Amino acid sequence: MVNDDTELDESTALLLFALVEFVSSCMESQRMMRQQRRLRYLRYAEEQRELGEIMFLLHTSLDVTTVRRLNKETFKYVVEELRPYIEKSSNNNGPTFSAEWRVAMTLYRLSSGIPFNQTANQFGCAKSTACTVYHEVCEAIESVLMPKFIVFPTGQELQKNIEKFKMKGGFPQVVGAIDGTHIAIIAPREQAQDYYNRKEYYSIVLQGVVDANGLFIDTFCGMPGSVNDARVFSISNFGESLKTGNLFQPNIEEDVNGVQVPPLILGDGAYPLLNNLMRPFPNRLNKQREQSRFNYKLSQCRVVVEHAFGRLKGRWRILLKRNEHETQKLRPVVQACCTLHNICTSNGVPYQHAWTDDEVNASLSCQPARVNQIVEGPRAEQIRSAIIAELMKVD
Incomplete structure (x- = not known):
């Protein structure tokens, strides 16, 4: 009986060790996946910032209805002033649009006056997203920048x-x-x-x-x-x-x-x-x-x-x-x-x-x-x- 118990304890220990190794491996795999996801999100966010600037320059250089309403330096200034108030962190569904994208989309609608559905099509998002972002950015401009510039x-x-x-x-x-x-x-x-x-x-x-x-x-x-x-x-x-x-x-x-x-x-x-x-x-x-x-x-x-x-x-x-x-x-x-x-x-x-x-x-x-x-x-x-x-x- 002693030998049986000893063999049982050794089998249990090996099983537990294997289980721990498996759990550790899964956790490490998940950790690496989260790290890779964060890196992808960072790359995506950087791409969004670049895309925001590109779309801003495109819509303010080529479109006759919005030509040069804002220059690039002023655009960057507005983005950096508003970033803490309008940029959203990533969520389970992936990263959200960057501050550059949000400001560019808002400026495009303000300068052109085109409807939300056309704005959404131009910037590759849902109409409801365009509407929400637009009002959030306008409210941020009013609360953050207006006290600095209308004095x-x-x-x-x-x-x-x-x-x-x-x-x-x-x-x-x-x-x-x-x-x-x-x-x-x-x-x-x-x-x-x-x-x-x-x-x-x-x-x-x-x-x-x-x-x-x-x-x-x-x-x-x-x-x-x-x-x-x-x-x-x-x-x-x-x-x-x-x-x-x-x-x-x-x-x-x-x-x-x-x-x-x-x-x-x-x-x-x-x-x-x-x-x-x-x-x-x-x-x-x-x-x-x-x-x-x-x-x-x-x-x-x-x-x-x-x-x-x-x-x-x-x-x-x-x-x-x-x-x-x-x-x-x-x-x-x-x-x-x-x-x-x-x-x-x-x-x-x-x-x-x-x-x-x-x-x-x-x-x-x-x-x-x-x-x-x-x-x-x-x-x-x-x-x-x-x-x-x-x-x-x-x-």
């Missing part, structure tokens, strides 16, 4: 704006120009009438404030199209900050013909006349020469915001389409376009005047705005009168 000027930058605007025609103390533009949408399911604007289509409003270089320094987007510019202004944080005097840092006043003139924002006739906000006189046949002079010089400065809207929609043509997004998802798209406008302008990415075509001009054209009758008080009138006297000195 109201302070200190020396504020003073530089005042000097540059004054060089445009002698208008003193101007920091920026304000206006609104409509972004077309498909009629929403609820309260559609609120979004039907005076141009007789459905839209949301983008309010933009632009500096002397054509950069957006404040944006407010999402109000229904039926809301007029003055109402949008009064609702916005920018309008509230302007009224309370907390906007300009520093809030340095300049003596103009004996009147202390604060930093100013210029608007059209739809805006109220405030201490810090100048608007033109109404267009009347019996308008005085001084009022015409004031309107002309104000228009010379304020036209910068109209040009900015034209370049914004010319470069990012998604803003010319009747966007099928839900209204709450459209705001990040518009803000992303404004941010990319500033990035391109700051980096000297060329804008082709051919992009400002009939479609862009039609989007910018508007019916005469209702003249705003609001005047903040006698100080606002005094400031305007002092500026008129100053402008009459300039030939």
